[in-house]
Amino acid sequence: MATASLSIDGLAQRCAEETKKWNDRQGSDPQFCFELLRRALAKGMAEAFTHVYQIYEPQVIRWVQGHSRFALTGENADFFAGAALRTFYFAMQGPKFARFAGVPQVLAYLKMCVHTAIMQYLRDQHPVDVTPLEDVHELGETPDLLARTDAAELWAHICHLLPDPHDRNLARCIFLLDLKPRQIVSAYPLQWSNEREVTVATYRIRHLLRNNAELCRWASDI
Amino acid sequence: MPCSVPPPLSADQISVLIDGTATPEEHTHLSQCPYCSERLAQARALEQRLVTTLKRWDCPSTQQLGEYHLGVLSAVEERVVRRHLEECALCKAEVEELRQFLATAPDEQEQPQMILVPKTRPHTFGEVIARLIPQRSSLALRGSSREPIVAEADGTTVIVEIERTPNEQIVIVGQIAADEQDGWTGALVEVRQADLLMATARVDDLGGWQCGPLPIAPSTLRITPKEGNSIILPALILAS
Numbered sequence: 313m314a315t316a317s318l319s320i321d322g323l324a325q326r327c328a329e330e331t332k333k334w335n336d337r338q339g340s341d342p343q344f345c346f347e348l349l350r351r352a353l354a355k356g357m358a359e360a361f362t363h364v365y366q367i368y369e370p371q372v373i374r375w376v377q378g379h380s381r382f383a384l385t386g387e388n389a390d391f392f393a394g395a396a397l398r399t400f401y402f403a404m405q406g407p408k409f410a411r412f413a414g415v416p417q418v419l420a421y422l423k424m425c426v427h428t429a430i431m432q433y434l435r436d437q438h439p440v441d442v443t444p445l446e447d448v449h450e451l452g453e454t455p456d457l458l459a460r461t462d463a464a465e466l467w468a469h470i471c472h473l474l475p476d477p478h479d480r481n482l483a484r485c486i487f488l489l490d491l492k493p494r495q496i497v498s499a500y501p502l503q504w505s506n507e508r509e510v511t512v513a514t515y516r517i518r519h520l521l522r523n524n525a526e527l528c529r530w531a532s533d534i
Numbered sequence: 535m536p537c538s539v540p541p542p543l544s545a546d547q548i549s550v551l552i553d554g555t556a557t558p559e560e561h562t563h564l565s566q567c568p569y570c571s572e573r574l575a576q577a578r579a580l581e582q583r584l585v586t587t588l589k590r591w592d593c594p595s596t597q598q599l600g601e602y603h604l605g606v607l608s609a610v611e612e613r614v615v616r617r618h619l620e621e622c623a624l625c626k627a628e629v630e631e632l633r634q635f636l637a638t639a640p641d642e643q644e645q646p647q648m649i650l651v652p653k654t655r656p657h658t659f660g661e662v663i664a665r666l667i668p669q670r671s672s673l674a675l676r677g678s679s680r681e682p683i684v685a686e687a688d689g690t691t692v693i694v695e696i697e698r699t700p701n702e703q704i705v706i707v708g709q710i711a712a713d714e715q716d717g718w719t720g721a722l723v724e725v726r727q728a729d730l731l732m733a734t735a736r737v738d739d740l741g742g743w744q745c746g747p748l749p750i751a752p753s754t755l756r757i758t759p760k761e762g763n764s765i766i767l768p769a770l771i772l773a774s
């Protein structure tokens with residue numbers, strides 16, 4: 313049957329049936345779901361997306377519940393399912409859909425959105441900047457670095473103080489990744505053979521940074 | 535104020551105290567010496583300030599990492615992410631977790647453990663609950679016997695009208711007005727009744743949208759722009 317001639321309701325009905333067969337491990341025909349997804353995403357037809365949401369939401373909730381970090385969030389599965397489906401909706405709009413060869417690829421993307429919703433949530437749950445930039449600017453008489461403080465410039469300044477790539481890598485581990493010596497050794501075994509090496513090099517970096525007048529002003533003024 | 539138990543802790547010892555790898559002797563010194571404790575506090579302040587400012591500032595978003603893993607990034611973005619992964623252990627670990635997650639079939643999934651974690655919802659998953667603005671009847675929209683519902687959230691106004699169809703259903707017609715109107719073009723409208731998604735709509739370039747026909751029941755609206763917070767209109771109670 314030519315899927316192109318089917319109405320959205322007709323496609324949705326067939327897609328729901330085929331999805332059930334697939335879940336029951338029976339042979340299933342993906343063409344109806346693919347056409348429904350195409351109309352929902354490539355064509356931006358809201359009615360088709362409503363069906364996509366209704367058909368796949370139970371699967372998305374199961375993916376959320378099966379994610380190893382879900383329990384750490386304290387949220388409901390529906391919360392991440394909704395977030396994942398919305399990300400999926402916006403990310404797959406228009407011509408991007410053409411990059412996906414079939415239903416398994418599109419669903420892999422949807423499953424990926426479940427992972428990213430949970431991981432981004434956990435990243436954001438530990439807010440990294442305690443002082444909003446507006447407050448920093450209000451301080452008035454500020455040294456150069458402070459007046460234009462943001463992460464990129466601060467990092468460029470630190471890289472300038474640490475010309476050795478080895479030192480820069482370690483500074484990245486300490487300040488960007490917030491890793492402790494033991495974690496650094498296990499994450500970068502080729503660069504570091506033991507904690508003592510990391511500790512000694514860290515000491516040298518801290519010494520260099522602490523003796524930089526601009527950085528100290530920046531730290532003490534905030 | 536001099537060190538209470540000289541010699542004072544060296545800069546090296548202060549450094550290991552920050553790392554949490556100090557010896558018991560160093561901790562004992564600290565507990566007896568306000569001078570060295572103050573030096574440690576200062577060193578820690580600089581350290582914490584650096585970490586809070588710099589933490590993961592140049593990491594790609596989780597979505598970019600995911601698209602990298604699935605091979606759907608553009609060539610330029612792909613190169614940037616690949617280079618980043620060479621030096622970032624945390625992003626590398628996230629991609630590895632994704633690989634494992636995608637490789638797990640549903641029936642191999644572990645049962646979710648029940649760990650209760652105090653919830654502090656992060657700002658980026660923000661949703662704002664709209665505030666209803668009471669209207670006088672004279673503001674009723676043209677051709678409607680019912681007053682429109684006007685709600686406001688974060689400077690964005692949402693006007694909703696519920697129209698009854700001849701066969702006892704409803705159609706929800708909405709309009710969004712914001713300073714940044716363009717940001718709402720293409721936004722996704724979701725209508726739920728009793729927590730079930732009943733309909734979606736796409737906001738057009740004039741801020742308008744329409745959902746339905748739907749059964750007559752309390753309906754919750756969520757409008758999500760491509761970037762930014764969702765606006766939630768909690769159950770619009772339909773007067774008879």
Ligand SMILES: [Zn+2]
Nearest residue numbers: 537542567570
């Ligand atoms: Zn002392």
Ligand SMILES: [Zn+2]
Nearest residue numbers: 593594622625
């Ligand atoms: Zn990273």
